[in-house]
Amino acid sequence: QVQLVESGGGVVQPGRSLRLSCAASGFTFNAYGMHWVRQAPGKGLEWVAVIWFDGSDKYYVDSVKGRFTISRDNSKKTLYLQMNSLRVEDTAVYYCARESLKGAKDFDYWGRGALVTVSS
């Protein structure tokens, strides 16, 4: 069965860095685009970043451009999110999500999320 398991969350001071990982299993990882989606406490969902199946292209929401970097290691079936210059407003649960192959640009599987708290 498809599984996505995030790790690396925690409490970090403003301006510091953190790297999230998402370990994938149960599907052909290198065939799928992968995303990070976040949810601030008590708020809605916000798409953060996407990486193409082969890592050839990456796109970001404006609020994280220049600070966050999405990457993947297909040999390890792992997705990453390097978060630098963290701000209080980056506090959220970060989900990794698989983009389906149906062509609808939808997210058909999600991890359980990793909580990132940015606080002094």
Added chain:
Amino acid sequence: EIVLTQSPGTLSLSPGERATLSCRASQNIDSDYLNWYQQKPGQAPRLLIYGASSRATGIPDRFSGSGSGTDFTLTISRLEPEDFAVYYCQQYDDSLTWTFGQGTKVEIK
């Protein structure tokens, strides 16, 4: 930037009633790229509807989606106790960005 506005913010209904949730886009969007999710407290979102009207795998047929252009609807024909949750619409556009609506909470009346 395309903005998705969901209404109402909260829908108070009883089990067995019909729920109609709206998602309005700030400009025309491709219905192939309009999707709906359900999220329960403490859980990740779950895909319900993709391409505006196709049910995802394992989704009961009481859930249906419709719409085109700027106006889209998620309908739950008869609410079951497990359907009380928050629902989000999501779209993709040619600027290579994905956006979500702010969500509609369906609560027990």
